[in-house]
Amino acid sequence: MAFQIPKINYTGKIKEVSIGSGSHAIKVGGESCYPFHLFEGAMPNPPRVAFEVWDYPPEEWQEWAIEPYKDVINDPVAWAKKSQDTYGAELIALLLKSADPNGMNRDVEQVVATVKSVADAITVPLLVWGCVNDEKDAALLRRVAELCEGKNVAIGPLVEKNYKQIGAMAIGYNQVVMASTPIDVNLAKQLNILLGNLGMPDDRMLIDPTTGGLGYGLEYSYSVMERDRMAALTQEDVKLQYPLVCNMAHEVWKTKETKVKKEDNPKLGDEKKRSILMEAVTAMSLLVAGADILIMRHPDAITLVRDMIKELTN
Amino acid sequence: MVLRIGENLNVIAKKIGEALKERNPVPIREMAEAEAKAGVDLIDINLGPARKAGAELMEWVVKTVQEVVPHIPLSLDTTNVEAMEAGLKAHKGRPLINSVSARPERMDALVPLAQKYHASYIALTLGVEGIPRDANERGMLAAEHLAKAAEFGIPEDDLWVDPIVLPINTQQIQVQGCTEFVMMLKEIAPTCKSTCGLSNISNGAPGHLRGILNRTYLIMIKRYGMYSAIVDAFDAEMAAICQDKMPGLEALVHKVMDGEAIDTTKLSKEEMEYVKTTRVLLGQTLYSDSWLEL
Numbered sequence: 001m002a003f004q005i006p007k008i009n010y011t012g013k014i015k016e017v018s019i020g021s022g023s024h025a026i027k028v029g030g031e032s033c034y035p036f037h038l039f040e041g042a043m044p045n046p047p048r049v050a051f052e053v054w055d056y057p058p059e060e061w062q063e064w065a066i067e068p069y070k071d072v073i074n075d076p077v078a079w080a081k082k083s084q085d086t087y088g089a090e091l092i093a094l095l096l097k098s099a100d101p102n103g104m105n106r107d108v109e110q111v112v113a114t115v116k117s118v119a120d121a122i123t124v125p126l127l128v129w130g131c132v133n134d135e136k137d138a139a140l141l142r143r144v145a146e147l148c149e150g151k152n153v154a155i156g157p158l159v160e161k162n163y164k165q166i167g168a169m170a171i172g173y174n175q176v177v178m179a180s181t182p183i184d185v186n187l188a189k190q191l192n193i194l195l196g197n198l199g200m201p202d203d204r205m206l207i208d209p210t211t212g213g214l215g216y217g218l219e220y221s222y223s224v225m226e227r228d229r230m231a232a233l234t235q236e237d238v239k240l241q242y243p244l245v246c247n248m249a250h251e252v253w254k255t256k257e258t259k260v261k262k263e264d265n266p267k268l269g270d271e272k273k274r275s276i277l278m279e280a281v282t283a284m285s286l287l288v289a290g291a292d293i294l295i296m297r298h299p300d301a302i303t304l305v306r307d308m309i310k311e312l313t314n
Numbered sequence: 315m316v317l318r319i320g321e322n323l324n325v326i327a328k329k330i331g332e333a334l335k336e337r338n339p340v341p342i343r344e345m346a347e348a349e350a351k352a353g354v355d356l357i358d359i360n361l362g363p364a365r366k367a368g369a370e371l372m373e374w375v376v377k378t379v380q381e382v383v384p385h386i387p388l389s390l391d392t393t394n395v396e397a398m399e400a401g402l403k404a405h406k407g408r409p410l411i412n413s414v415s416a417r418p419e420r421m422d423a424l425v426p427l428a429q430k431y432h433a434s435y436i437a438l439t440l441g442v443e444g445i446p447r448d449a450n451e452r453g454m455l456a457a458e459h460l461a462k463a464a465e466f467g468i469p470e471d472d473l474w475v476d477p478i479v480l481p482i483n484t485q486q487i488q489v490q491g492c493t494e495f496v497m498m499l500k501e502i503a504p505t506c507k508s509t510c511g512l513s514n515i516s517n518g519a520p521g522h523l524r525g526i527l528n529r530t531y532l533i534m535i536k537r538y539g540m541y542s543a544i545v546d547a548f549d550a551e552m553a554a555i556c557q558d559k560m561p562g563l564e565a566l567v568h569k570v571m572d573g574e575a576i577d578t579t580k581l582s583k584e585e586m587e588y589v590k591t592t593r594v595l596l597g598q599t600l601y602s603d604s605w606l607e608l
Contacts, residue, residue, distance in 0.1 A: 186483055190602040197607070231600045239602070 007040050008033070012233045014241050014292075015202050016045065019091070019176055020125025021152045026090060028206075028292040029243035034229060035290050036312040046313045047287055049302050050091035050127050050295045051083035052249045055114045056098040056106075064272040065253055068299050076114055077121045084122050087302070092126050093247070093295040094118050099131040099140050108136075112143045119148050127154045127178070127295070129247060138162040145169040154178055154245070157208050160191060167198045178245050180208035183220050185227045185240070192239045206245045206293070213251035214282040221246070225289035243292035252279045253297055280304040316536050316556040319389050319410075320354035320547030321513065323379070325362045334361070334371060339378045346379040349547040350386055353557075356410060357383065358544055359401070360391040368397030376404040389436070389544075395423045402431040411435035412544075413476060416455040417442055421462045434472040436509055437463075439495070445478060449494035452477055453502055456495075460503055474509040474542065475499060481517040482527060482594065482601050489515065489531075490597050496538045510535070512543040515595075520603055525549055530591040532556070533567040567592050 016030040028048060033041025057074045058066070068087070072078035076094065083089040094115060098106040119126050128144050130137035141155045142165055148155075156178025158166050163179065170177045179195055181187040188207055195205060209228060211221045225244055231237035252258060258275035260268055268274060279301035283294050287309065296302050323345050325331050333341035349357050359375050361368065376388060390401040391412040402409055413436035414424045428435045437459035439452040446452045456475050463473055477495045480488045499508055515531045516524035529552050532543055536555070545552055554560050566585055569576055570592040578586060587606050593599040599608075 184484075186486070186601045189600055190604060193602055193604040193607065197604075235598070235600065237600050239608070240600070 005039075008037070008234065010041055010233045012236045012238070012241055014232060014243060015205075017176060017203055017206060017243050019127070019152060019154050021150065022123070024090075024123045024125065025152065026125055032233070034233065035288055038313070043313060045292075046309050047292050047294065048091050049089075049283075049305060050093035050293055051080075051087065051089040051299075051302070052295050052297050053080045053083065053092055053094050053118070054098075055094060055096050055111060056104060058097075062253065062259060062271070062275065064275060065258075065297060077117050080118045080122050084124050087299045090124055091293065092118070092122055092124060093129055094126060095129045095250075096131050096140060099133075099136055101131075101133050101136050103131075108140050108143055111140060112147050115144050116147050119151050119153065125153070126151065127156075127245070127293070129156060129178075129295070132157060134159055134161040138165040141166045142169040145173045145175045148175065149173045152176065154206060156180055156206070156245075157247075158191070158195070160187075160194070163191060163195055164198060167195055167200055170204070171199050171201075174204075176204045176206060178206045178208045179242075180210065183210045183212075183217075183224050185224055185231065188224075188228060189231075189237065189239045192242065196239070202242075205242045207240070207242045208245050208247060211246040211248045211251055211286065213248060213255055214278050214285070215257065216251065216255055218282055218285055222285060222289040225286070225291065229290040244290050245293040245295070246286045246291045247295045248282055248286060249279065249295055249297035252282050276301045276304070284308055315558055316532065316540055317355040317509075317542035318353070318547065318553065318556050319356040319358050319412075319509065319542055319544040320349040320352070321358050321360070321511075321544045322349055322547050323357055324360040325364075326360075334375065337371075337374060342375060342378050343382045346383050346386075350383045352547045352550075353553055354386070354547045355542070356387050356389050358389040358391050358412060360412075361394070361397060362392065364392045364394040364397045368392060368394035369400035372397040372401035373404045376401050376409075380406055395427075398424065399427055399431075402427060402433055405431075405433075409433050410474065413438045414459075415440040416458045421459075425462055425466050425468070428472070429466045429468055434474060434507070436474045436476050438476045439478050445480065445488075446491070447488070448491040449498060452491065452495040453498060456499065456502055456506075460506070469505075470503055471505045471507055473503075474507040475503070476508070476510050479510045479512060479514045479531070481519075482515055482531075483518045483603070486594075486597055486601050489595060493534060493538070493595075496535045496540055500539050507541040508539070509542040509544060510540065512545050523603075523606065525551070526587055526591050526606075527595070528552065529555055530567060530588055531595055533564050533588075534571065534592065534595060536564070537568060537571070563588060571596065 014029040014031045016027050018027050027045045030044040055076050072082045080092045098104045099111045130141050154176040157180030158177050179191045209224050212218045228240050232240040261271045276298050283305045329341050389410040389412045415438040439455040441455045477492045516527035594605050
């Protein structure tokens with residue numbers, strides 16, 4: 001008897017979610033197979049990379065991370081436009097770090113003014129990531145949902161403690177939400193159920209499984225994303241059939257391995273090359289685990305990842 | 315039939331904890347009498363680590379409880395070996411030691427006591443490596459217990475093997491290993507008894523939903539011969555299931571376990587909840603706190 005390649009019997013499908021408006025709107029999700037298993041099913045929308053933009057000049061960044069954005073780092077609008085126009089970003093992720101009560105603690109109105117300027121300046125879709133303080137984000141992201149009316153932006157992270165406040169506004173202003181849970185498949189499912197009960201349409205939800213960087217918990221994120229996809233695709237778990245978004249750049253670039261210079265530890269090799277590879281390898285691993293959107297930093301790392309996506313989807 | 319070991323006389327319950335500390339016999343007696351009235355087959359006396367004056371405390375509790383409910387055997391639950399011996403010495407009739415893990419030092423300390431006081435004991439499938447990861451590891455640990463018991467001439471039916479029930483909300487896959495082991499146990503040791511800390515299945519789940527998880531899991535393992543379970547003495551529906559008074563409900567759960575098609579349009583809301591819960595416990599539906607709402 002001829003050898004038969006075993007095939008997985010898929011019974012579910014990931015929902016398609018649109019972000020942005022007009023001709024630059026993009027769709028993610030829609031998979032009917034495991035990541036890049038094109039011999040078993042379809043992946044109608046390739047995974048996308050969102051270029052990370054901070055809402056204040058990130059002085060703490062390594063100089064080799066700042067380098068590609070040196071001329072625009074003090075202006076989020078110019079930064080986003082450069083990412084779009086020079087580096088060909090298909091998505092921008094604006095991180096509202098300046099709102100963090102334990103950091104700069106900028107006022108909500110000041111922060112959302114930046115969001116509005118960026119949203120108005122770019123044509124590609126926008127992801128808006130809060131300051132990851134439950135209370136502040138509840139106030140902040142509600143305003144973002146309101147001010148970005150008509151732009152179909154993705155806002156998050158929504159967590160168990162603030163999903164109602166942010167979710168209700170996102171529903172009212174037709175925005176997409178990113179539902180965030182701490183590396184746990186059961187909790188992810190639960191938050192999606194709660195958002196569904198609130199009235200969030202199925203084609204407006206993304207899952208943020210919480211991402212660890214290479215060497216710093218990547219494997220935990222990887223396992224949970226695998227389980228998300230297994231439940232969604234082979235166990236008909238409709239409450240997990242949403243695209244996955246990984247906010248990974250910050251996790252990679254805060255590690256020691258991206259900070260130590262070659263002159264301080266020659267064994268580690270060139271710091272720029274090393275950091276870019278750390279970011280690219282983290283991204284590639286997450287793609288293989290099922291990521292639909294990656295939030296990334298360095299254009300060279302992004303180029304490597306895009307090339308890989310192209311090779312695996314063609 | 316599944317024997318019920320009432321779990322409510324527990325040091326972590328505020329009222330009981332205070333009574334134990336103050337050596338106030340009134341709340342202790344009241345709880346024992348209430349459990350007896352609820353028809354439990356054994357009463358668990360859980361003193362926890364009982365580091366301070368454990369031996370004297372256990373002796374006092376055993377005597378206090380047996381004064382009011384002399385006909386119900388006690389399950390003595392402490393990790394303090396001295397306290398355990400004091401309890402065994404004070405107990406009239408045959409007590410149950412709760413519990414002996416498969417760690418060599420625990421077996422060496424407690425199995426001789428079981429022999430000396432002619433007591434049965436709960437044999438936890440918990441070894442040096444901690445919580446077992448699947449049915450086979452549980453089987454290995456059960457075998458270690460059986461060997462140790464044989465060494466001391468303790469008959470197999472004095473061992474109440476505990477498969478270690480794990481919480482469904484964080485350990486859904488491991489729950490299946492537990493269920494599988496309960497199925498195997500009759501083959502490994504046909505005359506062995508069994509028991510489990512049933513409420514652990516719902517540890518961490520929303521409070522008002524713990525009962526349905528506990529009861530559904532009980533029906534599942536009852537089918538495979540679970541001999542007894544440490545349960546909430548005051549869950550009347552649990553008592554009815556243990557006493558074979560809910561055959562219709564059991565048949566429904568068995569159908570789900572067998573993968574039979576079920577006409578859900580004919581089910582009551584409560585029956586539907588049992589069907590959904592069984593599917594979660596079988597690992598067919600991924601657990602979430604809102605599993606009944608889907």
